[in-house]
Amino acid sequence: MTVDTNGFLHHDLLAHITQEEAVLSFSLDGPAPEVNDPIRGEGVFATCTGNLKKAVALGFTTSVIYTVSRLNLTHLRRMPTLLAELGVRRFFIQVIGLRGKSAGKAGDPLQLTPEEWLTEVPPVAAEAARLGLEVIFPKVFLEAGEPFECAxxxxxxxxxxPNGRVYRCPLCEDFPIHALRIENNRLLANDGLTEERFFSLSIPEGCVMNKLLQPGNLRYHADGSPSYRISCCLLKQRLEPAG
Ligand code: SF4
Structure with missing residues (x-):
């Protein structure tokens, strides 16, 4: 069981879970208050790290999620040391703008370029694994010859x-094209133009919903062919802790 604490540890929560059954998850978007708090809120860094230390001291397995954007990209490299010092066991690196509310904001100034992502993120993931953390991060950009699969x-x-919509693809969640719905406690398939119609479209850019909703993160060669393909946003890479 993973409990998303949002940085808070309440006595009532701790009374209902044991160290054996729960992983406590915290969100930090910076290695220091100056980076984290403008993104997550005033005082959040101190609260979050204080509760993290408490959770580790109580013997809980903890994980931290860091959502990378232009605002905090260059600070990501300081996270492995901080997390290792705090005793965190799992490090999830997310990329902003590849799902959810960002849809449609092509050219979003928060979104990373492929060069920024590939230069910064994989080395940080490797360093975190070297320091003993399990690291999970999205693939995002497929290399030439790597297979593409739509989840x-x-x-x-x-x-x-909660409104009964059931999606098969998280990128679609801001649009009424859900493939399924829950009605009277039953899971029913929707007719008409739903997200499932898009999954079988084969395009050279990889993920078809990315092309439709977030074309700003695509680039093309002079001949019109895409410079790279975008992987399924559900495809994650995992690095096991060293040693
Ligand atoms: S490949 Fe794209 S369309 Fe298919 S499930 Fe993944 S994110 Fe959605």
């Missing part, structure tokens, strides 16, 4: 919303 076709993921 909508090859996996069974369901993203369920």
């Amino acid at each position: 909508g076709k090859v996996a069974e993921n369901f993203f369920i919303f």
